Amino acid sequence: MKMGREGDVVVTHALGSCLGLMIYDPSIKVGGMLHAMLPMAKINPQKAEANPYMFVDTGVVRLFKEIYRLGGKKSRLVVKAAGCASPIGKDEMFKIGKRNYTVLKKLLWKNNVLLDAEAVGGTVSRTVHFHISTGQILIKSGQHQEFSL
Amino acid sequence: MTPGYVDDIISDIKSFPSMSDAALKVLKLVDDPKSTASEIEEILRYEPSITANILKLTNSAYFGVPTKVASIRQAIVLLGWEKLGKLVMTTCVNAVLDKPVRGYDLSPGELWQHSIAVSVAAELLVKELNIDADNEIFTAALLHDLGKLVLGDYVKEDFSAIRTAAGEGTPFQAAERRVLGTDHAEVGGRLLELWSFPESLVRAVRWHHEPDSAEEPGAIIDLIHVADVLCLMIGLGAGTEGLQYKPSPAATKRLGLKPRQLELVASQTLQWANELGGIFQGNR
Numbered sequence: 001m002k003m004g005r006e007g008d009v010v011v012t013h014a015l016g017s018c019l020g021l022m023i024y025d026p027s028i029k030v031g032g033m034l035h036a037m038l039p040m041a042k043i044n045p046q047k048a049e050a051n052p053y054m055f056v057d058t059g060v061v062r063l064f065k066e067i068y069r070l071g072g073k074k075s076r077l078v079v080k081a082a083g084c085a086s087p088i089g090k091d092e093m094f095k096i097g098k099r100n101y102t103v104l105k106k107l108l109w110k111n112n113v114l115l116d117a118e119a120v121g122g123t124v125s126r127t128v129h130f131h132i133s134t135g136q137i138l139i140k141s142g143q144h145q146e147f148s149l
Numbered sequence: 150m151t152p153g154y155v156d157d158i159i160s161d162i163k164s165f166p167s168m169s170d171a172a173l174k175v176l177k178l179v180d181d182p183k184s185t186a187s188e189i190e191e192i193l194r195y196e197p198s199i200t201a202n203i204l205k206l207t208n209s210a211y212f213g214v215p216t217k218v219a220s221i222r223q224a225i226v227l228l229g230w231e232k233l234g235k236l237v238m239t240t241c242v243n244a245v246l247d248k249p250v251r252g253y254d255l256s257p258g259e260l261w262q263h264s265i266a267v268s269v270a271a272e273l274l275v276k277e278l279n280i281d282a283d284n285e286i287f288t289a290a291l292l293h294d295l296g297k298l299v300l301g302d303y304v305k306e307d308f309s310a311i312r313t314a315a316g317e318g319t320p321f322q323a324a325e326r327r328v329l330g331t332d333h334a335e336v337g338g339r340l341l342e343l344w345s346f347p348e349s350l351v352r353a354v355r356w357h358h359e360p361d362s363a364e365e366p367g368a369i370i371d372l373i374h375v376a377d378v379l380c381l382m383i384g385l386g387a388g389t390e391g392l393q394y395k396p397s398p399a400a401t402k403r404l405g406l407k408p409r410q411l412e413l414v415a416s417q418t419l420q421w422a423n424e425l426g427g428i429f430q431g432n433r
Contacts, residue, residue: 014384016392037383037415044416054416087378088318089395093408096382096415125387142254142389143308 015083252304263386296337
């Protein structure tokens, strides 16, 4: 997880199946990004203790807590998601990206938060540049044209 | 199919620089039960950078040696032959795999990081599944994408045709084959064949994307297949083709792998891959 203030650019590379969650408070120009690999912390409690940001269920909660600590207000937050890709084929075992997205949606729904935008799924591995001064999120994947989320 | 390309690619395979003589000599000694520690020391005496990296690796937490190791002899005694072989291989392929790979959009170090991660993930899978896998798995995993170094320029040249061929649901290596007449797994297998690597290792590299097509399916092929897809999923070495590969349900069934185990291995891979990969960062 990385937090940023005005002037910062928060970057994460090659999300693959991982979830990238970006939250932003435009009034005070504070934002943060989570890069979580797996849906549930219970798969490896020891690892979750050392690095809760590795898991969607523990990481998302931490990200919101951190932005509130920096002065963010829930009513003003802009929330966007990226990543959660999967390899091709129907083998559910490898749909970790899909499971990451499902856990995120459940958590947000329980807490009355809606996603403002998303670039999720497919087979592309996304790189995210989050400009905290403007709130602009640029997404690049493979040979595809960079776009603003 | 473009047979003209295949001739060019084969000629590139033949002129691809081999690994260092010292590395090949040491690997031969490691395989020979009659060889002695002194013979290995003698070869490495003239290879200070290989020696330094072997010692750095020996002292990494991944290999779990409890005392600080300062000499090759001590490393051999504490690690044993098999682990020493892994270390020599890791050290020698670093220089080859550390380069940027055109066509697949891998920046310097990315293919190396991916390769070491696949080795780590494959060994973690062996442990988790309690499989009696051959020691070759680490080396096979390390070299599984070697073919990308030869094929990269051709992929770059014909990328739009390959992307179109990949379309919805066609694995990237199948698209490479359709446009170029071969794919990076086959090219890697041919390279290792040319360098006289053991047949089982050549097969693992050759079929790492299509384990069900191998004449003799085996645990090494299945493990590298799963470890490779998993590492791409967690963002290690996913180049321009992203996750455009198809995991084989038959391979996971043969291994008896459960989703929980796959996720557990994912949670452990990154840290070890960073630790081992990081040892060489100062060399770049």
